[in-house]
Amino acid sequence: MRTAYRVETVRAAEAALMARLPEGALMGRAAAGLAAACCSLLGKGRVYGARVVLLVGTGDNGGDALYAGARLARRGAGVTAVLLGARAHEGGLAALRAAGGxxxxxxxxxxxxxxxxxxxxxxxxxRGGLRPDAVPVARAARGSDAVVVAVDLPSGVDADTGEVAGEALRADVTVTFGTYKPGLLVDPAHEYAGALRLVDIGLDATLPGLPDLEALQHEDVARLLPVPGAESDKYRRGVVGVVAGSDRYPGAAVLAVTGALRGGAGAVRYVGAGGDAVLAAHPETLVHPWPPRKAGRVQSWVVGPGLGEEAGAREAVAEVLASDVPVLVDADGLRGLDPEVVRGRGAPTLLTPHAGEAAALLSVPREEVEAGRLAAVRELADRFGATVLLKGSTTLVYGGAGRPVRVNPTGTSWLATAGSGDVLSGLAGSLLAAGLPPVDAASCAAYLHGLAARRASSGTAPVTATEVAGAVRGAWGDVMSPA
Known part of the structure; x- marks a missing residue:
């Protein structure tokens, strides 16, 4: 599992570690790791004679760059420092000059x-983007043919929030020290970081146990996914109820049910106007008459995809929310959702908005949500007393109560296609029915969903929501039996 910590926590951990080490040892470790990463990027045998430029500010990252530059100069690189600011790290500057930089x-x-x-x-x-004097230099660096390597974090992005409030320097690679920072994992800053490389400087011993962000990996998801036992039957595996679709949007019903079936549910009970379309696609579905309470016992509900504004839609959402099982609310089910109703439930609730729906729930512009995704997902979870899966270029899952925000590391830009969210809802609802807590159900569903999209698109081609749903089985297999 990848973990990320806020600046305040990282600095406290660094101070505790520096108290145990000789002076300058921690910066030396960082510079050594940074120089090694640069050597690998330049390629075997290409360090000697390589032209390396250091953009040096007044902080410790500038010192790391200078010491790393000195190491590269000693290996035969031609190293030039561009000093931006009133002063540079004195020890690093002396080391660079002594090495021939x-x-x-x-x-x-x-x-x-x-x-x-x-x-x-x-x-x-x-904070707040690059200073005006650094902007033309950063633009020149990005406009060159050079590989741009960010030291710890791309300059101009916010390490804690992932926000980019001004001009920033987009890196090809970011070499970060000790631990990931939230901004490296969350858009829009994540887009500026390029490929991430973590250098171990011994910080693990002084970091607290609970991170601010975490990102699941294959082995984490494999431990969480339900596996039926010898005594399992369709009811023990979980029955998910799906209230989705309408005369105008019957496809949403099919896609949500498909996601639920691909998520391992023992049975899916469907309620809505898309019954004929659902049965045509999945004859194993149990189709029930309106309203949802007539569907029989379920272990979770998914409500909202494609409901539109047809008569009874609001009543159906209210009826499902009044149940005593976990409920996932998506799409049209989120419209006008009352925080007090959600907070008053005795069972867990999972909300799965995209940025526009989140903005409506928070009564803010969509751009504000997209610029500050971490703040938005935390505020939504706290306001509604629910777990929130905020969809987008970086999908975030937060369960409130100061727990870590989960960042989904899988996916592709090709997922921005009609109906993909309906598949995700069904998939997450199925995992809720299997007994996973909302944070685990949401983050595992997002992980599999993104992995399935990569498989379906091969990373380079357009996909449909149906194709994504069809690739979930293979993604599940990849997680459970990695090569």
Missing amino acids: RIADDPFEPLAGADLVLDGITGIGG
């Missing part, structure tokens, strides 16, 4: 022919 008079001249640029302009405490 130079300080640029003109910041743009060395960038024009650089093979690799180290971005050490700002540190993890930076």
Whole structure:
């Protein structure tokens, strides 16, 4: 599992570790790891004679860049430092000069022919984008043919929130130290980080046990997914009720039911106007007459995909929310949702909005949600007393009560297609019916959903929601039996 910690926590852990180590040892570890990463990026035998430019600010990241630059210079690279700010790290600057590095008079001249640029302009405490004097230099670095490597974090992004409030330098690779920072895992900052490399500097011993963010990996999901035993029957495996679709959107019903069936439910009970379409696609579905209370016993409900504004839709949402089982509310079910009703439930609730639906629930512009995804998912969970899966380029899951936010690491931009959210809802609802807690059900569903999309698209081709649903079985198998 990947974990990420806020700046305040990282700095406290670093201070505790530095108290145990000789002076400068921690920066030395970071610089050594950074230099090794740069050597691998330049390629075997290409360090000697390589042209490396260091963009150096006034903080410790600038010092890391200088010390790493000194190591590269000692291996034969031509290293030039561009100093941005009133002062640079004195020890790092001395080390670079002693190794044969130079300080640029003109910041743009060395960038024009650089093979690799180290971005050490700002540190993890930076806020509000790049300073005006650094902007043209950052643009020149990004416009060059060089590989841009961010030191710990791309300059101009917010380490804690993932927000990009001004101009930032987009990296090809980010080499981060000790632990991931939230902004490296959450868009929009995540888009600026490029490929992530974590350098172990011994910080694990001083970091607290509970991170701010976590991202599941295959082995984590494999431990959580339900596996039927010898005594299992369809009821023990979980029965999920799906209230979805309408005369206008019968496809939403089919896709939500498909997701539920692919999620391992023992049985799916469907209620809605799309019964004929559902049976045509999945004859194993148990179709029931309106309203939902006539469907019989279920272990979870999924309500909302494709309900539209037809008569009875609001009543159906209210009826499902009045039940005593976990409920997933998506799409049209989120419209006008009352926080007090959700908070008053005796069973768990999982809300799965996209950014536009989240904005409506929070009464803020969509752009505010997209710019501050961490703040939005936390506020929604706290306001509704529910677990929230916020869909988007970075899908986040938060269960409230100060627990870590889960960041989904799988997926592809091809998932931005009609109906994919309906499949996700059914899949998560099925895992709820199997007994997984809402945070686990949501994060496992998002993980499998994203993995299925990658399989269906091969990473490069368009996919439909139906194709994503069809690839869930293979994604499940990949997780449970990795190669």
